[in-house]
Amino acid sequence: MTQFESLLGIDFDGNHTDDVDDVIYGGYDHFEYRERVPGLIALLGDTAAPDRERYLACLALVAWGEPVGYQTVQEATREPQAAPWYDLVMDRKFSVDSSYGKFSEVAADSRELAEEKGSSALRVETFRSLIRIADREYFEERLGDYLEESVVRDCLPDIRAVIARALGSIEAGARCRFDLATQLVDLANSIVAIDEELAVDLITRILYAVPGDRTMVHAVTAVHRAKGPAGQRLAEHLSVMGNERVRSLLAEHA
Numbered sequence: 084m085t086q087f088e089s090l091l092g093i094d095f096d097g098n099h100t101d102d103v104d105d106v107i108y109g110g111y112d113h114f115e116y117r118e119r120v121p122g123l124i125a126l127l128g129d130t131a132a133p134d135r136e137r138y139l140a141c142l143a144l145v146a147w148g149e150p151v152g153y154q155t156v157q158e159a160t161r162e163p164q165a166a167p168w169y170d171l172v173m174d175r176k177f178s179v180d181s182s183y184g185k186f187s188e189v190a191a192d193s194r195e196l197a198e199e200k201g202s203s204a205l206r207v208e209t210f211r212s213l214i215r216i217a218d219r220e221y222f223e224e225r226l227g228d229y230l231e232e233s234v235v236r237d238c239l240p241d242i243r244a245v246i247a248r249a250l251g252s253i254e255a256g257a258r259c260r261f262d263l264a265t266q267l268v269d270l271a272n273s274i275v276a277i278d279e280e281l282a283v284d285l286i287t288r289i290l291y292a293v294p295g296d297r298t299m300v301h302a303v304t305a306v307h308r309a310k311g312p313a314g315q316r317l318a319e320h321l322s323v324m325g326n327e328r329v330r331s332l333l334a335e336h337a
Contacts (some may be wrong), residue, residue: 087136091143104141105190107146111196116147117223124151130167133229138168138182145209148196154204156186160212163220174223177261184225187213191229214241217270218249220262227269233272242270246285253292264293268301275308283313287320299324299325303332 084090093128095113100106110116126132127140144152159166163183174181186278190209193256197206217226235242253263266288274282288304299321306318321329 084215086122086126086141087132088133090119090126091139091158101144107143108192110147110185111192120144120147124149127151127155134167134260135171137170141168142185142189145186146193146196148193148198148200148202148206150200150205152203153190153202153209154189157205157212158291160216163216174221177221179221179260181221181223181225182215183213183220184222187222187225187229191231194231207234207237210255211238211241214238214245216268216305217245218252218263222266224266224269226266227271229275230273232276235277239274239277242274243285246270246289250288250292255276262295262297263287264295264298265301268298268305270299272304272308275305275314279309279311279313283309285316290320290324294324296329299329303329307331307336 088099091106092099092101094100094105095115097107106292110119123143127137129137141155145156146152163169164180166182168182170180172180172182172185187210190206190213193206194203197203203277212261213226214230230238230311249263249267252261257268268286271282271285271289274285280306286305290298292301302317302321306314306321308314309317318333322333325333
């Protein structure tokens with residue numbers, strides 16, 4: 084049995100598994116996961132180990148609220164495409180790397196363990212580092228919807244900055260390998276509970292820059308979350324500019 088198999092190929096009932104998620108998420112119900120942490124840290128730092136194994140080790144460490152996992156992701160976002168696991172996890176629709184979306188997902192799931200271990204500040208910084216690359220890297224709808232209100236408050240300047248930077252690129256005619264506009268709308272949606280006016284302003288700017296059907300479908304989320312006049316203005320805009328599906332989604336919570 085290899086080191087990797089002993090760490091992430093055996094579940095906490097002692098059974099072999101090919102699904103690493105079984106082990107990662109099984110750790111939330113089994114305190115014994117802590118026994119595997121030192122081995123995972125060693126595997127993550129082993130440059131001779133297969134890139135896939137190091138990637139999965141990092142996922143587990145982030146999911147379990149371990150500082151070294153958070154720190155590794157933060158370091159990777161400084162030069163995202165240089166990460167050893169880049170392009171190992173590909174999105175089927177756009178044929179682009181989606182590993183950072185998975186890191187966002189497990190960071191979201193790590194909230195309770197981070198609180199237990201005193202690593203919550205590192206968790207927030209990890210989200211901040213992921214938000215800052217959202218104009219360049221694809222998150223497969225695993226960023227905006229994974230940000231709880233406290234994280235949005237802490238990272239609001241970063242969210243505004245990355246949306247502004249991305250809009251500047253779009254308006255300058257830059258091409259993106261994935262649906263960037265929809266990813267930006269999802270990020271703006273996360274702001275609604277914090278600052279409804281700002282969220283709607285950002286979404287409106289995105290829709291004027293890229294008035295696509297999919298982008299408008301995602302913008303309906305902001306309407307459903309909004310409680311004030313800004314949300315109503317957005318609903319009216321979407322009702323006029325959107326297709327039948329958009330109007331149907333608006334009607335569901337009218």
